[in-house]
Amino acid sequence: MDNSEFRKQAHKFVDWMADYLEHVEDYPVKSTARPGEITAQIPDSAPATGENMDDIFQDFQNIILPGMTHWQHPGFMAYFPANASPPSVLAEMLTSTLAAQCMSWQTSPAATELEERMMDWLRQLTGLPEEFVGCIQDTASTATLAALLCARERLHKFATNHSGLSIAGTHTTYASAEVHSSVDKAVRIAGLGSDNLRKITVDENFAMNPEDLEHAIESDLNAGCIPTCVVVTLGSTSLSAIDPLRKIGEICQKYKIWLHVDAAWAGSALVLPEFRWMIDGIDLADSLVFNPHKWLLTQFDCSAFFVRDKAALIQTFEILPEYLKTREGDRVNNYRDWGIQLGRRFRALKLWFVLRSYGQEGLQNHLRKHIGFCQDLARKVEDHREFELLAPHPLALFCFRYKPEGLDKEELDLANERLLEKINDSGKLYLTQTRINGQYALRFVSGSPTTEQRHIDEAWALIQNIALTVTTK
Ligand code: PLP
Numbered sequence: 001m002d003n004s005e006f007r008k009q010a011h012k013f014v015d016w017m018a019d020y021l022e023h024v025e026d027y028p029v030k031s032t033a034r035p036g037e038i039t040a041q042i043p044d045s046a047p048a049t050g051e052n053m054d055d056i057f058q059d060f061q062n063i064i065l066p067g068m069t070h071w072q073h074p075g076f077m078a079y080f081p082a083n084a085s086p087p088s089v090l091a092e093m094l095t096s097t098l099a100a101q102c103m104s105w106q107t108s109p110a111a112t113e114l115e116e117r118m119m120d121w122l123r124q125l126t127g128l129p130e131e132f133v134g135c136i137q138d139t140a141s142t143a144t145l146a147a148l149l150c151a152r153e154r155l156h157k158f159a160t161n162h163s164g165l166s167i168a169g170t171h172t173t174y175a176s177a178e179v180h181s182s183v184d185k186a187v188r189i190a191g192l193g194s195d196n197l198r199k200i201t202v203d204e205n206f207a208m209n210p211e212d213l214e215h216a217i218e219s220d221l222n223a224g225c226i227p228t229c230v231v232v233t234l235g236s237t238s239l240s241a242i243d244p245l246r247k248i249g250e251i252c253q254k255y256k257i258w259l260h261v262d263a264a265w266a267g268s269a270l271v272l273p274e275f276r277w278m279i280d281g282i283d284l285a286d287s288l289v290f291n292p293h294k295w296l297l298t299q300f301d302c303s304a305f306f307v308r309d310k311a312a313l314i315q316t317f318e319i320l321p322e323y324l325k326t327r328e329g330d331r332v333n334n335y336r337d338w339g340i341q342l343g344r345r346f347r348a349l350k351l352w353f354v355l356r357s358y359g360q361e362g363l364q365n366h367l368r369k370h371i372g373f374c375q376d377l378a379r380k381v382e383d384h385r386e387f388e389l390l391a392p393h394p395l396a397l398f399c400f401r402y403k404p405e406g407l408d409k410e411e412l413d414l415a416n417e418r419l420l421e422k423i424n425d426s427g428k429l430y431l432t433q434t435r436i437n438g439q440y441a442l443r444f445v446s447g448s449p450t451t452e453q454r455h456i457d458e459a460w461a462l463i464q465n466i467a468l469t470v471t472t473k
Helices: 003-026 053-067 086-098 109-126 140-155 181-189 210-222 245-255 266-271 273-279 310-317 348-383 409-425 453-469
Strands: 133-137 171-176 197-200 226-233 258-262 287-290 303-307 387-389 397-402 432-436 439-445
Touching: 003 053, 086 348, 109 133, 109 266, 109 303, 109 348, 133 140, 140 171, 140 181, 140 226, 140 258, 140 287, 140 303, 140 310, 171 181, 171 210, 181 197, 197 210, 210 226, 210 245, 226 245, 245 258, 266 273, 266 287, 266 348, 303 310, 348 387, 348 397, 348 439, 348 453, 397 409, 409 432, 409 439, 409 453
Parallel strands: 171 197, 171 226, 226 258, 258 287
Antiparallel strands: 133 303, 287 303, 387 397, 397 439, 432 439
């Protein structure tokens, strides 16, 4: 493709992009594609000769688009949001055109230095301690794995990096029963073993019981295990439970255990001073991750990973073969040594665009708007005779179920499963489910930049109407 064709196509694509964002509401929020439907429309092998961009774009519209779930749709209330604001999309266009691989300072000084600044801007915006420094990771899963590896290595004075885990004993990790599966995955990958992940009981608000944590640590110590890491969750995935950071932090200090904070979704709310109570005790934490790509208007992927002890992080990951050496040495940050991957995308640019375009005030308005939507709607659900809330809902997520009279537990579960299916088949609204105390529950999460009050009202009307059609017989 020559440059004039590139220019022509790019203009056409930009028009399409603006139209898409303007009319995203007209698409069914959840794709209606059946398994294999898209594959069947794509040839078995690559074309022998190049094809025309107009044809390729046509196929994008005809084949790919119907197989997409529209995460920026105002009716997207499933999982957690993956915000992509227009400034963030614009930045990604530039990032994609520059196509730099930013593994070290020298491979693009601006990428590294902007990332340093952006991490510090984020740190200040969220009220994290001055000692915290960090880098952008692809996901919270990767950041949590990095924290766990770092905890393991620091414990053994970085010896297991070389010797493997054979010199050590059984490493135990602790998290609440509500912890995200990325922690289960991290203990597997880090070689610590899922049998050694202790899921600590939760209280009536689904937050970790610190007393039970301490008992578990004591009993592991008595059994000769090595308590390695505690993961505190701020905003659990199922229902947004908040673990008591300070009490858990004090236990970690007492037993000298790495304390990692997983605030993947709820961390964005720290931009609001009224939610800083969640990080009371952050002075006792070793690391924290939160995802601006979830709720802070910055498109996927952008996960902010902070650590207190930068040296420990680097010592865990640094490997310096001749071909990676640069003459700046350690006078600069080489982010390839701050995590698992060598090659790194230029992710700081979109963060810069977003933080500048919205400013602190714009970010706060966005967060407060969605918290307000959810709090108001949760009140309506609670007031409705045939619906019930199933857990506390401090932020922009609440869990509920339809509970008409006369149904037993199984029938209620079935009715709510059907309700969810029908809601999601409507194309207007997309919710996901969880289980709370064994009961099937629907999750409602607001966060899309395109969602307005009328969408919330329409969603509630739709839920009530569909509920009337759900029977168990
Ligand atoms: N931690 C929590 C609490 C989450 O809710 C999620 C995802 O929703 C994750 C971690 C994993 O996030 P990521 O997709 O960035 O790995």
